[in-house]
Amino acid sequence: MDMWQAFRNSTLKEGNAPQAAILYDKFHILGHLSEAMDRVRKQEYARLVGEDRRFIKGQRYTLLSHWENLTLEGRMALRVGCSRPTGG
Numbered sequence: 255m256d257m258w259q260a261f262r263n264s265t266l267k268e269g270n271a272p273q274a275a276i277l278y279d280k281f282h283i284l285g286h287l288s289e290a291m292d293r294v295r296k297q298e299y300a301r302l303v304g305e306d307r308r309f310i311k312g313q314r315y316t317l318l319s320h321w322e323n324l325t326l327e328g329r330m331a332l333r334v335g336c337s338r339p340t341g342g
Contacts, residue, residue: 255276262276295317309331316332
């Protein structure tokens with residue numbers, strides 16, 4: 255089902271299919287997850303300074319990829335970025 259609220263309301267409306275289980279399609283779920291990941295990545299980039307920024311800059315594909323699909327360079331960047339302590 256599309257995630258638009260009007261579709262949900264129409265489906266659950268009395269006389270339509272109020273007992274129906276709502277299942278959202280993968281396309282919309284992944285779109286929301288991708289947007290959330292971008293927001294966090296941009297917030298972290300803005301929060302960090304100097305050398306720490308290089309662990310976020312240009313890593314969108316790396317963060318969104320399956321581990322098996324990453325190159326050796328991408329895997330190393332993810333390991334380094336995730337093991338790096340954050341200043342705070």
